[in-house]
Amino acid sequence: MSTLQSIVxxxxxxxxxxxxxxxxxxxxxxVHADALNPLTDRSLTLSSxxxxxxxxxxxxxxxxxxxxxxxxxxxxxxxxxxxxSSTAVVKTMSFQYCTTSAGDCLAPGDNxxxxxxxxxxxxxxxxxxxxxxxxxxxxxxxxxxxxxxxxGDIQTIPGGDISTVNYGTHPGNNYTGxxxxxxxxxxxxxxxxxxxxxxxxxxxxxxxxxxxxxKNNYIVLTNSSGMSLTAGQEVQVLFFAxxxxxxxxxxxxxxxxxxxxxxxxxxxxxxxxxxLSDLAPAxxxxxxxxxxxVANVMNHSIRIQTKVLETMQFSVGxxxxxxxxxxxxxxxxxxxxxxxxxxxxTTGLTGETKHGVCDPILGGMSPSDxxxxxxxxxxxxxxxLEVANTFAxxxxxxxxxxxxxxxxxxYSGNTLSNTVGDExxxxxxxxELPKTGEEQxxxxxxxGKLGSAADxxxxxxxxxxxxxxxxxxxxxxxYEQGADDTATTQGVDDSTTTDNSxxxxxxxxxxxxxxxxxxxxxxxxTLNGTPTAKFAFVSSSTLIPEPxxxxxxxxxxxxxxxxxxxxxxxxxxxxxxxxxxINYIAAPQY
Amino acid sequence: MKSTMGHHVKHHVFRWHAFGHAWxxxxxxxxxxxxxxxxxxxxxxxxxxRFTERGLFMHSATPGATTKYTVTLTYVTPAPVGSLDxxxxxxxxxxxxxxxxxxxxxxxATLVDQTGETGFTISEQTTNxxxxxxxxxxxxSGGSSSYTFDNIVNPTNVDQSFSIRLRSHSSTDASGPQxxxxxxxxxxxEGIQLYTQxxxxxxxxxxxxxxxxxxxxxxxxYTDMGELDENSTLVAYSQMAVGTNATAGFSxxxxxxxxxxxxxxxxxxxxPSPSIPGTNQFGINLVANSNPAIGNNPEGPFANxxxxxxxxxxxxxxxVDGDEVAFSPxxxxxxxxxxxxxxxxxPDLRPGVYSTTITFIASGRF
Numbered sequence: 001m002s003t004l005q006s007i008v009x010x011x012x013x014x015x016x017x018x019x020x021x022x023x024x025x026x027x028x029x030x031v032h033a034d035a036l037n038p039l040t041d042r043s044l045t046l047s048s049x050x051x052x053x054x055x056x057x058x059x060x061x062x063x064x065x066x067x068x069x070x071x072x073x074x075x076x077x078x079x080x081x082x083x084x085s086s087t088a089v090v091k092t093m094s095f096q097y098c099t100t101s102a103g104d105c106l107a108p109g110d111n112x113x114x115x116x117x118x119x120x121x122x123x124x125x126x127x128x129x130x131x132x133x134x135x136x137x138x139x140x141x142x143x144x145x146x147x148x149x150x151x152g153d154i155q156t157i158p159g160g161d162i163s164t165v166n167y168g169t170h171p172g173n174n175y176t177g178x179x180x181x182x183x184x185x186x187x188x189x190x191x192x193x194x195x196x197x198x199x200x201x202x203x204x205x206x207x208x209x210x211x212x213x214x215k216n217n218y219i220v221l222t223n224s225s226g227m228s229l230t231a232g233q234e235v236q237v238l239f240f241a242x243x244x245x246x247x248x249x250x251x252x253x254x255x256x257x258x259x260x261x262x263x264x265x266x267x268x269x270x271x272x273x274x275x276l277s278d279l280a281p282a283x284x285x286x287x288x289x290x291x292x293x294v295a296n297v298m299n300h301s302i303r304i305q306t307k308v309l310e311t312m313q314f315s316v317g318x319x320x321x322x323x324x325x326x327x328x329x330x331x332x333x334x335x336x337x338x339x340x341x342x343x344x345x346t347t348g349l350t351g352e353t354k355h356g357v358c359d360p361i362l363g364g365m366s367p368s369d370x371x372x373x374x375x376x377x378x379x380x381x382x383x384x385l386e387v388a389n390t391f392a393x394x395x396x397x398x399x400x401x402x403x404x405x406x407x408x409x410x411y412s413g414n415t416l417s418n419t420v421g422d423e424x425x426x427x428x429x430x431x432e433l434p435k436t437g438e439e440q441x442x443x444x445x446x447x448g449k450l451g452s453a454a455d456x457x458x459x460x461x462x463x464x465x466x467x468x469x470x471x472x473x474x475x476x477x478x479y480e481q482g483a484d485d486t487a488t489t490q491g492v493d494d495s496t497t498t499d500n501s502x503x504x505x506x507x508x509x510x511x512x513x514x515x516x517x518x519x520x521x522x523x524x525x526t527l528n529g530t531p532t533a534k535f536a537f538v539s540s541s542t543l544i545p546e547p548x549x550x551x552x553x554x555x556x557x558x559x560x561x562x563x564x565x566x567x568x569x570x571x572x573x574x575x576x577x578x579x580x581x582i583n584y585i586a587a588p589q590y
Numbered sequence: 591m592k593s594t595m596g597h598h599v600k601h602h603v604f605r606w607h608a609f610g611h612a613w614x615x616x617x618x619x620x621x622x623x624x625x626x627x628x629x630x631x632x633x634x635x636x637x638x639x640r641f642t643e644r645g646l647f648m649h650s651a652t653p654g655a656t657t658k659y660t661v662t663l664t665y666v667t668p669a670p671v672g673s674l675d676x677x678x679x680x681x682x683x684x685x686x687x688x689x690x691x692x693x694x695x696x697x698x699a700t701l702v703d704q705t706g707e708t709g710f711t712i713s714e715q716t717t718n719x720x721x722x723x724x725x726x727x728x729x730x731s732g733g734s735s736s737y738t739f740d741n742i743v744n745p746t747n748v749d750q751s752f753s754i755r756l757r758s759h760s761s762t763d764a765s766g767p768q769x770x771x772x773x774x775x776x777x778x779x780e781g782i783q784l785y786t787q788x789x790x791x792x793x794x795x796x797x798x799x800x801x802x803x804x805x806x807x808x809x810x811x812y813t814d815m816g817e818l819d820e821n822s823t824l825v826a827y828s829q830m831a832v833g834t835n836a837t838a839g840f841s842x843x844x845x846x847x848x849x850x851x852x853x854x855x856x857x858x859x860x861x862p863s864p865s866i867p868g869t870n871q872f873g874i875n876l877v878a879n880s881n882p883a884i885g886n887n888p889e890g891p892f893a894n895x896x897x898x899x900x901x902x903x904x905x906x907x908x909x910v911d912g913d914e915v916a917f918s919p920x921x922x923x924x925x926x927x928x929x930x931x932x933x934x935x936x937p938d939l940r941p942g943v944y945s946t947t948i949t950f951i952a953s954g955r956f
Contacts, residue, residue: 303905310682312751312775316782356921363780384789395782401775405643412650416786420837424788545649572923574837575790575956583652583781589645589662590774 037289039260040371041234042082048073052109052126052250059450067241068157074126075247079154081261082449082537084229088288091226092263093181093237094279096202097128097217099402101257104204107217108251115209116523126252129215134201135246138177143191146175147182154190158240178246181221184234192227195256197246202280218280222267225256311334312401314586315360318372320396320560321468322509323473324365325488326354326495337487340366355499357506361396376567379481385569385578390434390527392480392566394446394470399514403588406552409514409561410545410585415537416442416567418576420539423539424567429546431519431534434527440568442535443582444523445548445561446472456512469511471562472524479528480564509560516561523564535566545585556588638664639770641756643734646774648766653746653778658702662736663756665707665729667769672726674710675757675764678718682753682773690718693746695775698702701731708733723762745779751777792840793924797828802890802926804831818935818944820868825884825933830950831926832895832916838955841893842927845911845949848872849933851942856935862906871934873907874948876916876927881905882928885930892937894918895925907932915950 052074056065067075080095098105109127121127138146138158148155158175181192202218205211223238227459231234241247263286267274278286296464324338335343339353341362361372376393377383385391401407416424427442447469454464473491475482484490492508500506525532538546549561565582643665650657665671676694678686697717704710707730713723722737745752753775757768797807815824834840848858848871859873865881876897878887888895895918900908907930916927929950 310753310773310775312777314751314777314779316779318782370783372780373783373785376784381789382787383785384787386789391786393784396616397779403645405645413781416784418788418837422837543649565784569788571791571833572835572921573788574921574955575788575835576837577785577787579786580784581781582784583650583654584779585648585651586777587645587647588775589643590772 037085037287039082039084039262039289042080042167044258044416045079045081046249046250047077050250051252052128053121053123053252067243067247072241073250075131075241075243076231076250077157078239078248078258080239080258080260081152081234083232083234084262085231085289087230088262088264089226089228090262090264090288091266091474092220092222092279092286093221093222093275094221094259094261094263094290095237096259096261097130098203098257098259101259104211105202105217105259106205106211107201107203107213107215108254108256109213109215110252110254111213113207116210118207118214121249121252124252126249126257127213127215128217128251129249130199130217130219131247131249132216133244133246135178135197136176137193137195137197138175138180138191138240140191140193142175142177143180143182147189147191149189150187152182152184152234152236154238158242161508178240178242179221180238180240181223181227182236182238183227183229191237192223194225195221195223197221198269200276202276215446218276220267220276220279222274224266226266259290262288264288281465288583301336310402310588310590312399312403312586312588313358313360314397314399314401314584316372316395316397316584317361317363318374318395319362319365319487319507320398320471320473320484320562321355321359321362322496323484323487323489325493326499328488337365341400343367353498357500357503358398358400361398361560365486369483374483374565374581375481376565378478379452383481385567385573386572387437387569389479390436390440390531390566390568392476392527392564394475394480394482394562394564397561397563397584397586398509399556399586399588401556401586401588403590404555405589406550406554407514407556407586407588408550410541410547410587411443411563411582412541412545412585413539413582414542414580415539416578416580418574418578420574420576422574422576422578424569424573424578426537426539427535429519429536429538431522431536433534434531434566434568436528436568437570438568439570439573440535440566441580442537443563443565444520444533444535445469445511445516445523446474446523446533447516447560447562448472448524448562449520450516450518456510468508468514469514469516469521471509471511471560473562474524476527505558507558510564511559511561513551513554514551514556514559514561516549517547519549523562527566533564533566535564552589591635602703608665619940639760641758641770641772642666644772644774646754646776648744648776648778650744651777651779652781653744653748655744655778656741657744658738658740659699659702659776660736660738660740661754661756661774662734663770663772663774664734665758665770666798667758668729669769670726670728670760671707671725671758671763671769673713673759673764674722675759675768676720677755677757679753680750681754682755682759682775684755684771684773685891688718688755691745691747693743694718694752695743696720696739697936698741698743700741702740703738704736706733708735710737721764723764726760726762746778746783748778748780751775767878788835790954790956791835792952792954793833794830794840794842795832796828796950798828800829800831800926802831803924806834813931815931815933818933818939819941820935823865823867823882823932823934825882826931828929828931829926830929830952831890831924832952833923833925834918834952834954835921835923835955837920838956839920839922840952842916842950842952842956844874844909844913844915845951846947847911848909849944849946851940851944854940854944855943856908856933856939856944858911860910861909862900862903862908864905865907865932865934867934868936869934870933870936870939871907873909874929874931874944875901875903875907875914876929877902877904878928879905879930882932884932886928888916888925888927890925892918892922892925894920895927897921897927 055074065071203212708723713719795804798810
């Protein structure tokens with residue numbers, strides 16, 4: 001039998017092109033195939049074809065380039081797939097990385113030498129090097145999680161000791177292990193367990209003679225029980241990279257070849273069984289199949305860089321345009337309510353103004369309305385408060401920001417006061433029910449209470465995951481007024497949904513992902529009779545703004561807060577015109 | 591020769607020692623360590639990265655208001671930082687021309703607080719630009735840093751957000767290559783104006799007897815005080831209750847004329863005086879008396895409602911038309927007053943039926 005060793009001796013200077021050609025035609029040549037007992041249908045897939053000196057993401061950071069990711073050529077995994085030609089029990093497999101497909105083996109790399117010393121890796125050069133600190137076999141218990149046993153495809157990468165933050169390609173699991181040997185067992189991929197891994201330097205030359213890199217270029221897998229295979233059976237050997245336990249550093253440039261051999265005996269360094277000299281060059285005494293190479297070419301990663309700029313749109317007002325109809329006017333002589341609210345001058349408008357997916361909150365129903373002015377009290381009595389009833393009004397704010405660390409929304413303002421300094425007592429920082437006959441001024445979000453049942457299906461699995469804190473547009477008759485009293489509906493107008501149909505960015509007004517503060521989350525509900533809504537307010541917010549809703553882990557996708565205000569007076573509350581200005585502050589964190 | 595050689599060597603050793611000693615005074619081990627650290631860690635500077643955890647907290651979002659800004663950020667690149675450049679523009683793109691947010695003015699800003707990476711002072715500022723400087727030193731805090739400025743005038747355009755373009759430099763004047771960069775955004779908004787009113791309220795009731803809260807009266811408004819006698823004092827009483835939410839309280843005045851029968855008049859007491867039988871006297875007060883035993887002190891929870899001074903002393907009576915007899919300086923709810931009436935006559939008082947009508951008026955001082 002003509003082994004790889006003999007081929008090597010005969011062809012010392014095969015070019016890469018020839019090698020590729022050989023690799024391609026050998027299986028098709030029956031004579032050679034019989035002679036070589038070739039591994040067929042072989043392939044090598046690299047987790048990254050980036051040079052070994054390249055290990056950063058598009059931003060030049062390691063964040064999105066963890067081990068095993070496409071951007072990381074320094075810590076790669078290699079996935080081998082082949083079919084065996086012989087029916088035998090395989091107890092050892094070797095994988096030798098060389099610059100040529102046959103003949104003398106020089107490990108791949110472009111570091112070069114300096115007076116008989118191999119240069120270290122630099123920012124533009126690297127040698128192939130197999131790093132093994134504590135490589136372990138993936139346990140059979142996790143095999144089904146990592147491998148699709150029907151297709152043999154990798155479903156997830158073992159997390160191992162990868163410490164990179166949990167973004168993008170990071171496995172984000174606790175599956176340990178760095179390699180898997182498996183075979184196709186009648187359509188079901190089955191793990192062969194019990195394999196031990198060791199890495200070595202096996203090159204023909206020496207570093208001193210500048211004919212070797214001295215780097216680890218040889219992997220040995222051995223198993224005392226072995227893996228019983230029949231001719232034509234598919235095998236996969238997968239090596240996964242981790243931060244420290246195991247990884248393969250790609251060479252800095254050019255193609256390389258991996259010589260794969262299988263053996264019929266186990267390897268133990270030559271103590272009782274096979275040693276390296278029995279494996280490489282492959283000994284005719286022990287080899288089953290092999291002598292075949294595969295090649296890959298190093299490419300720079302394609303770095304695509306763009307910028308997403310910081311954005312923020314924060315609007316505070318008294319009318320949510322989503323409540324307004326876009327089709328209640330002819331657009332020219334009789335502008336729609338929406339048009340009137342949006343534009344100070346509707347002259348020249350030629351059509352209906354349509355709703356957008358995140359229209360800013362408006363300052364009033366029409367340009368002639370005073371901006372952001374709300375009145376509270378009995379309408380028929382010049383907006384007077386009464387000792388026996390709780391009165392309310394409401395406003396809105398809407399925030400959209402691509403701040404990846406969320407945002408916090410604060411309010412700032414004093415309680416209601418008259419011109420001579422009399423004040424309606426603040427409720428305080430702890431939420432309370434409305435109490436008639438007692439002075440109270442408070443506010444709260446009418447966006448649903450914390451702890452309510454989930455209603456938002458984030459992962460589209462037909463099972464709600466979080467509570468969306470939807471805007472509650474309910475108005476309490478008689479006792480609550482707002483600038484939007486004349487809106488066609490106290491809720492989202494149908495035309496809003498129609499105008500935005502088909503736009504995936506549209507969603508019903510909600511507060512999520514912002515989460516309301518526990519003392520400001522119960523503004524929805526009844527105010528009089530048997531009140532259920534609760535409110536709080538601190539006048540010290542004038543100097544130290546009070547947070548009412550926040551979130552710190554994701555972007556703020558068009559969130560809407562409906563603020564409800566209440567006031568109660570005692571019989572002794574000094575008469576007068578009471579006013580206040582409540583400001584809202586949004587602080588995104590990018 | 592050996593000795594000479596040894597001396598020569600020693601001399602050189604001494605010179606090297608002296609030379610080294612002199613330089614050690616300048617380049618201490620610590621200095622060299624810092625220099626080495628600077629050399630090692632300064633290398634990544636060229637790969638500028640974004641500050642993380644960037645935020646802007648405006649203490650007031652009112653357009654045009656003078657307020658505080660707190661800028662937070664986390665330095666990422668381990669490099670010596672000598673300056674932090676803050677440029678206030680409409681958009682956050684570093685290389686775009688900077689359009690100054692209308693109305694914004696940071697030229698009078700003062701740095702009032704700093705945490706994390708500290709030691710900065712404002713070294714340069716214009717309407718929309720602040721440069722913080724310090725002696726260049728390696729980033730050490732590892733966590734978030736914050737810088738709070740006072741006396742910043744907010745932009746005035748509520749329709750668009752504005753940005754602060756941030757850059758750190760190793761130089762002290764924000765020159766040279768940047769280390770970390772990034773932007774934060776803020777937006778001014780119109781506040782919500784709330785208007786309401788508390789209606790004026792005055793509760794007042796009057797009769798011979800009333801409840802404190804004016805919930806009931808005995809509907810009696812006439813009293814026959816009996817026959818005048820030079821040796822005794824005729825007495826009567828009435829009650830009134832009052833409450834108001836007037837900021838400056840209420841005032842009750844008494845109006846009427848002294849009892850008269852035709853042209854004969856029983857003189858009113860014009861200064862607070864005791865009851866003296868045998869003299870013509872008509873007077874009132876609003877407290878409990880012992881001479882004669884009549885009247886009650888004011889009742890009810892609001893002690894700020896009191897009789898006027900001339901009508902609030904036991905056993906002293908007075909009546910002057912239009913006098914204020916009770917008042918409160920501020921909101922009072924409720925208070926009941928008992929008005930005591932005395933009538934004395936001299937022996938020569940002309941016979942007749944003496945009568946009068948006394949009216950009380952309560953006014954709220956809103």
